[in-house]
Amino acid sequence: MDTFKLFSWNVRQGGGKRIERQLNEIKVINPDIIALQEMTIHGISKYRAEQKNLGYHYVIDTFELFQGSTELNGPRKYGLLIACKWPLRILAPFDIPWKEKVLGALIESPFGLIEIYNVHIPPGSSNGWIKIDTFEGIYDSLSTVCNHHRILCGDFNSPQLETNNGTIITWGQRMAKDETWRIPKWGERWDKGERNVLEGLSEFDLNDVFRLLYGFSKQEYSFFLKNRSNVYPRRFDHCFASSSLNPVEFNYLHELRENKLSDHSAVEVLFQPTIHKK
Template structure:
């Protein structure tokens, strides 16, 4: 924390363990106050507990243990400079509960709700992806008395246009610039979180600050040494009272082969008491 601001970094670390220290060093240099990680294996937990404590992020909540209990490999982790109190992240109808982690952070500005998610890809999971989107929307679609942050890897959208249109994986951008297929459940499910939560004071911070003229990407697929596909899958949504002043992607972690995802970083300058 510097003066009246705090820095949050969200990053899908691709389930890696052997490079946890290098991943930490990439984060350490940014001087974060909160780190939200996706795709955390249970055997990486002790690594991150020890490493984050070195920079004062000694409060940690995680769902990697829950993932192991359910016979799955990866969960989420939040490390904070301030105390964290776990709260329910999903309801019983939402699949992959270990991929949604929620807590209340007792910050110098008052309580702030933190939510980090990793929505499963549609390939191999089918409608479970949309059921996760629907579950996240059910959980957060209300006017909250305290400010909130939602961040993570959403495996969506498929595309964005410079005039502000969003194309989900249930839609198609036609040659004439029109979007088709938006009435189906798949498109509605993805859009409910990516756009719909703005109605409940959870706008997309990157787009709020940077507009749509800037095309940035956070996930990269390589084929034969070249980038074959790139998407903006990783997002931060936050209450306006937290006053986000910066939001950017940290692409160097991909160049360093620490993950196939860039980290996303936001800086907030909240009111004295939010």
């Protein structure tokens, strides 16, 4: 095996027929590692069973990890899942307010150990500073040197915009009357929290794979934010990875969203590791 495929998707899980259609799409795509966000307690058992039937014998989820918790309701009712064709084990939760919003695993792949983190960062519009607490916790946990491969993927609900000249606009910024982007006093911590993950983790060999491959001249979107009659395209779904994994292809699978299987486009990344790490 020279390559492997990662598939990451906010499934916005619904009823039985929808789950079956989602699973059928995953079967066709045939990834080696699957990271799903916005799972529900009602559909997780079917997902786990069917994925094992498809050859993903190693499946973990946050409902299993936080079994018995009475807090996982309301905005915290959605869970995460990682499925893999290779052995894996759950890693310790991050120090964040809602610990179920990051699911980590250590995978024993043919290319060496892969540390993977599947995340679903809460939107700030409905959860306030919980979003930035989560960004800060992710950065604090991953801003370290790692001796094996690493992947960070999922739904980040950020950034606000990306420009063709390579500028990232966070949700801590506001457009002034002269149409320039400014950071108000209240937004300084917010901007830093988002930016540290979106840009800062590159200092620790966690690079934005899409931008690494295509630069800023190519614009893409994975979600459409709706406000009354206005629709705003956003690239909320990301994959950051170690350079040793040598990503060679990155695709947003829009047809999954267009076919109403979710309100998010899925992420598909092909890696061709050049280094085998222990």
